[in-house]
Amino acid sequence: GENVEQHPSTLSVQEGDSAVIKCTYSDSASNYFPWYKQELGKGPQLIIDIRSNVGEKKDQRIAVTLNKTAKHFSLHITETQPEDSAVYFCAEDGNKLVFGAGTILRVKS
Amino acid sequence: DTGVSQDPRHKITKRGQNVTFRCDPISEHNRLYWYRQTLGQGPEFLTYFQNEAQLEKSRLLSDRFSAERPKGSFSTLEIQRTEQGDSAMYLCASSLAPGQFFGPGTRLTVL
Numbered sequence: 037g038e039n040v041e042q043h044p045s046t047l048s049v050q051e052g053d054s055a056v057i058k059c060t061y062s063d064s065a066s067n068y069f070p071w072y073k074q075e076l077g078k079g080p081q082l083i084i085d086i087r088s089n090v091g092e093k094k095d096q097r098i099a100v101t102l103n104k105t106a107k108h109f110s111l112h113i114t115e116t117q118p119e120d121s122a123v124y125f126c127a128e129d130g131n132k133l134v135f136g137a138g139t140i141l142r143v144k145s
Numbered sequence: 146d147t148g149v150s151q152d153p154r155h156k157i158t159k160r161g162q163n164v165t166f167r168c169d170p171i172s173e174h175n176r177l178y179w180y181r182q183t184l185g186q187g188p189e190f191l192t193y194f195q196n197e198a199q200l201e202k203s204r205l206l207s208d209r210f211s212a213e214r215p216k217g218s219f220s221t222l223e224i225q226r227t228e229q230g231d232s233a234m235y236l237c238a239s240s241l242a243p244g245q246f247f248g249p250g251t252r253l254t255v256l
Contacts, residue, residue, distance in 0.1 A: 068243040079149075079236055079247035080188065087243070125187050129243055132178065132201065135187030 038063045042126050042136025051145045055113045059126035059136050062107065066128040069109045071100060074123045074138075084111070116143045147171070149248035151237050157254045158227055165223045166251045170239030177220050178245060179212055180236040181205065188236050194220060227255045 039062045049055050061069070067088035072080035086093045086100045086109065093100050099112040113120055121143045127133040150169045158164050170177045176195050180188035191210070192202045196217040206212075209227075214220040224231055232255045238245040 070244060072247075077249075079238075079249045082244055082246060085244055127187075129245075132190040132193060133180075133188070133238075133245060134190070138185070138187050 038066070038128065038130065038134040040126060040128055040134050040136040042139060044139060045137065046140045046142070048142045048144060049116050051116060051118060051143050053116055055111075055116055055120070055141055055143075057111045057124055057126065057139045057141075059109050060107055061109070061128045061134075063128060063130055063134075064107070066130045068129040069100070069102060070127050070129060070133070071098075071111050072125045072127065072135075074125065080125060113141075116141075118143050118145045149237055149239050149246055151235075151248040151251050153251060154249060155252045155254075157256065159256050160229060161226055163223065163225045164227060164253065165221055166235055166237075166253075168220045168222070168237030168239075168248060170219070170237070171241075171246060172218075174239035174241045174246075175217070176240045176245075177214055178238040178240075179220070179222050180238065180247075182234040182236055182250070183232075191222075224253075227253075229255050231255050 041060045070085040073083045074080045086102050097114045102109040123138045125138050126136045152167045178193040179191040182188040192212050194214040209225045212222045234250040236250045238247045
């Protein structure tokens with residue numbers, strides 16, 4: 037069945053540094069890969085996504101890269117700020133979302 | 146543009162009781178999804194609707210769970226004879242195209 041592995045499970049960075057979260061998926065038919073940010077007590081918030089016909093997408097300090105051959109995709113956050121602290125989830129979407137286990141990002145000021 | 150709303154936000158019930166949750170999707174979205182999230186885990190798919198048709202149900206959705214979307218707008222998720230293992234956050238999401246938008250969730254605690 038579909039499976040998404042996400043690493044690392046926790047990540048601590050100094051404010052201003054970059055953070056990278058990596059995911060691997062199993063379903064070759066998947067062609068849409070969203071990333072969600074979840075703050076305590078709230079629902080997941082879609083922050084960026086990428087489709088399989090694109091290798092990279094950037095939105096201000098956030099970028100996502102996709103290697104469809106290797107079935108890898110990654111989230112890159114540059115110039116991290118304390119408000120970036122949250123749990124981040126990658127997912128693959130083939131009608132329904134299959135989520136990774138999440139990464140707790142802590143940005144220390 | 147109002148986002149996805151869910152009601153109630155919190156529900157505490159005793160084991161064996163029935164509970165019902167409501168989800169109001171973004172108005173023009175034809176797809177509606179239910180997920181369950183336990184502490185420290187990513188959301189897990191339960192079921193989804195396209196308009197009023199329930200198109201897929203997860204094996205996680207035991208026969209104690211039922212979901213409806215009677216007019217293709219809001220949806221309800223009912224859990225009968227709740228068990229302590231049902232304690233979780235129940236999330237609703239809606240979409241029109243790839244890209245699901247989530248509500249704030251309903252936190253269920255079964256005592």
